[in-house]
Amino acid sequence: MKVEGFVAKLRAAETIGELFKILQENGAPIVEFDCQKFLIVVEGDFEGREFWTEINGEKANQILGDAMLNSSSFPFKCKKPYTGGNVIFVSFDDIEVERFLVAYRDPDYGLFYLIENREAKEITGEEYEKLKEEMPEFHVKGMSDEELAGMGAFFG
Numbered sequence: 001m002k003v004e005g006f007v008a009k010l011r012a013a014e015t016i017g018e019l020f021k022i023l024q025e026n027g028a029p030i031v032e033f034d035c036q037k038f039l040i041v042v043e044g045d046f047e048g049r050e051f052w053t054e055i056n057g058e059k060a061n062q063i064l065g066d067a068m069l070n071s072s073s074f075p076f077k078c079k080k081p082y083t084g085g086n087v088i089f090v091s092f093d094d095i096e097v098e099r100f101l102v103a104y105r106d107p108d109y110g111l112f113y114l115i116e117n118r119e120a121k122e123i124t125g126e127e128y129e130k131l132k133e134e135m136p137e138f139h140v141k142g143m144s145d146e147e148l149a150g151m152g153a154f155f156g
Contacts, residue, residue, distance in 0.1 A: 003033055003074070007087055010042075010076045016051045016106045019078070029053075029102040029113050030092070030120050037092040037118055041071075042104065044085015046078070051085065054103040057132040064090065064140055092118055096139040101131055 006026060013019035019042070023029075028040040041053040041060045053060040064071070071091070077084035102113045102120070112128035113120045123131070 003072070003089065006031065006033075007074045007076050010087060011078055011084075013078050013083075014080055016046050016049060017109065019046075019051065020104050020109075020111050023104060024111060028104075029115065030118065031089075033089075038089040039092060039095065039102070039115075041088040041090060042085055043088075044076075044083075046083045047080060048082065049106060051104070051106040054101075054105055055138050056101050056135045057103075057128075060088075063138055064088075090140065094141040096141060097136050100135055100138050101128055103128060 009022050009026060010019060013022055023040065023042065031038050031040055041064070043052045043059075043061060045051065055063045071094075072089045073086050074089075075084065075086050098118075099114075099116050102115060104111045110125055110128075112123045112125055114123050114127075114131060115121075
């Protein structure tokens, strides 16, 4: 599968539940494109109802920080008005830990995964809550100080 095809499938979702089901049916939280594995992060809202991805119990966009600059991000809109978000592809080559948790969440529902050695295993919400305390700190390679300074000079 190609990135464009993956993003196009997300556009078919009419509810957050359908979006999560599409993610799950297409291999998320880990998807492989051109022999490279990516962690899939999504965030957005359906008619004002927010959805997000957590890593080890924290919102992914906060935990990834400047590493998001090294990741590919694609906006998507869904069938209903005022629905959609962003899907972010984080290269597993940039992830510096072998074990962590991923959850796709909304205020009432979630899909939960334990990632070990680049493989995902679906777990229950209860297991997720128990395992959060055992997880090592999540680290992703960010941009070096030199790269950030170069971007600052470039963008003024």
